Amino acid sequence: MAVRLVILASGRGSNFSAIAEAIRQKKIPGAEIVGLVSNNPEAPALLLAREKGIPTTIIDAKSFGRGKLFDRASYESALIEVVHRLSPDLICLAGYMLLLGESFLKHWPNQIVNIHPSLLPSFRGLRAQKQALDYGVQWTGCTVHWVNEELDGGPIIAQEILEVLPQDDEDSLSTRLLEVEHRTYIKALGMLCSQAYQIDGRRMRWNP
Ligand code: GAR
Numbered sequence: 001m002a003v004r005l006v007i008l009a010s011g012r013g014s015n016f017s018a019i020a021e022a023i024r025q026k027k028i029p030g031a032e033i034v035g036l037v038s039n040n041p042e043a044p045a046l047l048l049a050r051e052k053g054i055p056t057t058i059i060d061a062k063s064f065g066r067g068k069l070f071d072r073a074s075y076e077s078a079l080i081e082v083v084h085r086l087s088p089d090l091i092c093l094a095g096y097m098l099l100l101g102e103s104f105l106k107h108w109p110n111q112i113v114n115i116h117p118s119l120l121p122s123f124r125g126l127r128a129q130k131q132a133l134d135y136g137v138q139w140t141g142c143t144v145h146w147v148n149e150e151l152d153g154g155p156i157i158a159q160e161i162l163e164v165l166p167q168d169d170e171d172s173l174s175t176r177l178l179e180v181e182h183r184t185y186i187k188a189l190g191m192l193c194s195q196a197y198q199i200d201g202r203r204m205r206w207n208p
Contacts, residue, residue, distance in 0.1 A: 038056070
């Protein structure tokens with residue numbers, strides 16, 4: 001039986017594209033992307049998905065109010081309904097820039113995966129590459145992790161490192177890191193889809 005992946009994306013969609021291409025090349029055994037859901041009607045990820053024949057759904061977050069008036073509960077129940085219909089085994093966040101609330105998380109415990117452009121637990125939240133540069137680290141990287149109620153705080157599935165070069169700025173570092181992200185996400189999903197695992201506290205146990 002295929003491992004059903006649902007992608008949540010808000011923007012460009014390069015991680016989504018890399019995952020879709022890896023599945024096409026049979027590098028993520030048994031996986032199938034059954035849908036991409038975006039909170040942003042303008043997300044380039046939607047076009048990429050349509051080109052690949054992957055069903056897309058837009059739940060326009062802005063139509064649920066902005067800023068302090070954002071009705072998170074209604075947005076989230078719409079999202080839960082759409083994702084539920086897709087019957088996911090794994091939900092993959094690929095540049096999904098809204099926080100998932102408790103109601104969503106409790107529907108899919110230990111089934112939601114995210115990629116973050118830093119070596120967690122360093123530099124959580126937005127513009128992690130800039131945070132790393134501002135801090136002056138010489139090595140950074142990316143992290144694929146389970147999503148829990150803590151921002152970028154769930155147990156780690158896979159990480160890779162990248163050297164920060166003296167001439168790096170936020171753009172160059174983000175671009176170089178993106179390639180590493182794609183590799184790491186594909187590797188992590190390959191492991192999750194083909195190996196038995198247990199989440200033991202914060203540690204992954206492979207083939208327990
Ligand atoms: C990626 O760098 C991803 O790690 C980051 O957004 C970018 C999305 O690019 N995600 C976060 O910062 C989440 N905290 P993409 O749309 O081309 O995959």
